[in-house]
Amino acid sequence: MHINPERSSRPDYPLLERQVESVLEGERNLMANAAQFSALVYDTLADLNWAGFYFTVPARKGEGKDLLVGAFQGKPACARIPFGRGVCGTAAAERKTIVVPDVHAFPGHIACDSASNSEIVIPLVKDGEVVGVFDIDSPQLNRFSDEDREGLERMLAAFMDGTDFS
Numbered sequence: 001m002h003i004n005p006e007r008s009s010r011p012d013y014p015l016l017e018r019q020v021e022s023v024l025e026g027e028r029n030l031m032a033n034a035a036q037f038s039a040l041v042y043d044t045l046a047d048l049n050w051a052g053f054y055f056t057v058p059a060r061k062g063e064g065k066d067l068l069v070g071a072f073q074g075k076p077a078c079a080r081i082p083f084g085r086g087v088c089g090t091a092a093a094e095r096k097t098i099v100v101p102d103v104h105a106f107p108g109h110i111a112c113d114s115a116s117n118s119e120i121v122i123p124l125v126k127d128g129e130v131v132g133v134f135d136i137d138s139p140q141l142n143r144f145s146d147e148d149r150e151g152l153e154r155m156l157a158a159f160m161d162g163t164d165f166s
C-alpha cells in the first residue's frame with residue numbers, strides 16, 4: 001500500500017479516504033483502528049504537533065460525560081476533558097466540527113502543548129450519540145481550511161464505518 005512519502009499541507013483527501021479503508025481492512029477493533037488512523041493522519045499531513053482521539057466515558061463525579069484520551073501521536077496530553085470544556089468538550093457538546101484558527105483567542109481552550117496555535121476537533125457520532133472526538137493541533141496559525149475539514153470528516157466517516165464501538 002502506498003503512503004504519501006512527504007507530508008502535505010494540501011493532501012489528496014480522496015486518496016487518504018481510500019488509505020483509511022485500506023489500513024483498516026480486515027480489522028474492526030477500536031483500539032487498533034484508532035492507533036492506525038492517528039498514525040496515518042500524523043504521518044501524512046504537514047505541520048501538526050498532535051493528532052488523536054478522545055472517547056466518551058461517564059464523568060468520575062456526579063452526572064455528565066467526560067472525554068478520555070485514546071490513541072494519539074504527539075506529546076502526552078490532558079487525559080480527561082469534561083463535555084462542554086475546551087475545544088474538544090465544546091465540539092462534543094455541540095456535536096459539530098470546530099475549527100480554531102488561533103487557539104489563544106478561543107475562550108476556555110485547554111493548552112496541552114504550548115506549541116499548538118491552531119486546532120480542529122471533529123465529533124464522532126454513532127447512532128445519535130457522541131462516542132468521542134478526533135483532535136488535531138498545529139503550531140501554524142490558521143492551519144485548517146474548509147478543504148481540510150471536509151476531507152477529515154470523510155476520513156473519519158470511513159473510520160467509523162470500519163470500526164466496532166460496542
Ligand code: SME
Nearest residue numbers: 077086087088109110112
Ligand atoms: N486543546 C484541547 C485539549 C486537547 S489537546 O490539544 C491534545 C482543547 O481545548 O480541548
